[in-house]
Amino acid sequence: MMSNISGKPSYTLTFDSSTASLAVAVMEDGRLKAERNITAERNHSVHLITAIEEVLTEAGIAKSELAGIGTGIGPGSYTGIRIAVTTAKTLAWSMALPVAGISSLAALGLGGWATGTGQPPAAFEAAAGRRSEEPTAAAEQAAAGKPPAEWIIPLMDARRGQVYTALFEAAPGELPRRLAPDGIRLMERWVTALAGRLEALAPEARPSAVWFTGETEVHGAAAEALRPLLGGGRLETRPYVLEGVWAGLLGADRLLRGESDEVHSLVPNYTQLAEAEANLLRGV
C-alpha cells in the first residue's frame, strides 16, 4: 500500500517525546525532509503540534499528503510518551492514516550509534523499509568472513539505579536488529547479564564494538566491566540526546514495509505497572 515501488514518494511524520528532547521529523521515503529538536524546556505538550506544523511547512508538504504517522511509544517519561502516543493516535484516526509505534530506545540507540560512528542519516536511507528482506547483520558478516556486528545499548535513566534499556546489533548502514526487549533494569544487573551474553560467545563471534549511548552520564562507568570481555573490540560510551531524523527513519521503516498498529489499541510501552498497581498486586 505504501511501497515506493509505485514511484510516488511516501511522506511520513514521526515524533518522540519520551525524553527531555522533543524530536519531530518528516521523511520522504527514507530521506529526511525536515526536523525539529526542542530541548529548551521539558513541556512537550506545548510545542508538539507547532513543531509538526513547522516541519510540514519547511518540507513544503501539506498534511493531506502524509501517508502515515510514526510515534515513539517509550519507554521513558510516562507523561511524555502519553503526549506523543495520544497525538499520533488522534492524528491517525482523524486523518485516516496508518500509525506505527516505534521503540524510543531503538531510536535513541540508532541515533547515538550512528552519530558515534560518523554515519549520516543518508547512510540509512536505502535500509528504511527494506530491512526485512535482507539477511541479518550477523549472518551477513559471518558469510563475508568480516568481523561481527556492533552492539548498541541505549540507556535512559529511570532513577534508583535503574535504566530503561535494550540490546541491538547492527553493521554500518543497517538499521539495528533487536537482541533484547525494551525494559526497566537495574544497571548493575544489566551489565552482569550483558557480560554473560558476551562470555557465551566464542571470542571471534563477539561484537567488534559495544556502544552504550543515551543518558550515559550516570550509568556509563558501570559499563567498564565489559571491557575485559571484548578482546580487540571497542567499548564506547557516548552521551546522546535523541534527534528527530532517527525516530523518523524507524517510523518510515515500519510504514514503508506496510506495517502499522491498530489505532484504538495503540498504547505507550511503560515497561512496568504504575506504582499503585504494583503495590496492589504485592498486597501492600
Add this chain to the structure above:
Amino acid sequence: MGLMNGLDTHLEQDSYILAVETSCDETSVSVVKNGREVLSNLIFSQIETHKAFGGVVPEVASRKHVESITLMLQEAVEQSGISPDKLSAVAVTQGPGLVGALLVGIMAAKSLAFALDKPLIGTHHIAGHIYANRLVQEISYPCIALVVSGGHTELVLMESEGKFRLIGRTRDDAVGEAYDKVARALGFPYPGGPYVDRLAHEAENSADLPRSWLEPDSFDFSFSGLKSAVLNVLNQTKMRGETPDIPAIARGFQESVIEVLVEKAIRAMRMTGASELLLCGGVAANRGLREALAERCDREGITLRIPPFAYCTDNAAMIGAAAFLKLQHGEFAPQTMKAEPGLSLEEWSVGS
C-alpha cells in the same frame, strides 16, 4: 451578527462543538449543538478500576484515558451524526484537574483541531459544571452557583453570561473528598459518599458534630475540622470499649456539611440579589443536600436549578456548553495551550 443589541456577537449559523473531558477519572467526548443541545455525550467511567485503590490514582487515570480516547472520539462523532468537517470548534478541559489526565484530552483535542483545521477552545472545568444547567434550560442572571464535587466546593456569582466571580471556596477538603474520607473511616469502600448519604437517611440518632462557619462574613468553606471531629468520635468510642453508632455519625456529619452549604448559599443569594441558585457538580446527587436545599429555597422563594444527574458528574457535554461562550466571543486558544491544574475561573470569564 449583532442583530440583537450590537454588543454581543450572535452566531447566525448553527454551531457544533466537539468537547473532550479528561480532568480526573472519566474519559468523555461529546458533540453539542449551539451550546445547548447534546447530540452525543459518551462517558467512560474508570470508577471500577479506582475502587481497588480506594481512590483515584492519577497515573492509572492517565493510562486509562490514552487507552480509550480515540474510540470515544469516534463513537461521539458517529452518534452525533455530524461529520467532522462540519464542526465549528474542538473544546477541551484545560483545568483544573490532574495534570497528567488533562494532558491526554488536551493532546487529543489539539491534534483533532490541527487535523481538521478547526479552532481550539480551552475550557474551565467549573464553568462546565455551571453551564451544564444550560443543557436543560436558559440561565437567568445574576445567579449564584454552588459547585460541589469530589474536587471542588465553590460559590460563584455570575452577574451576566460567562462572567464568573468566585465569592467562596473550600480552604481545605472539597465536599466530596470529605465524604469519601469520612466514609472510609466509617468502613465503607471508595467512593463512599453515597453510603454516607443513605445511612444518614436511615439513622435514628445524630452525633453532635461541629459546624465550621469561619469568619462571620466569609463564604469560604472548611471541612477538615469536621473530618477530624468524626475521627475523634470514632477513636474515643473505641477507647472506651464501645461500639460506635456509625449511622448516627454519618447523619451528624451530613447534617453539619449540609447546614453550612445551604446557609452560605442562601446568604450569598440574599447579599447579591441573584435571581436563581444553581446546584452543580457530582455531589449534587446527594439526596440529603438536594432535599435540604430545595426545602429551604422553597421557603425563601428562591428559584433552585439542579441539572439531571448525568450532567452533574464529569462529562464532556458540559464542557461543550461552557466552550460555546468562548465560541460566541471568538476567544480561541493557541496550539501552545498548556494544561493548567490551577486554572482561574475568574480569569476564564469571557471578554477578560
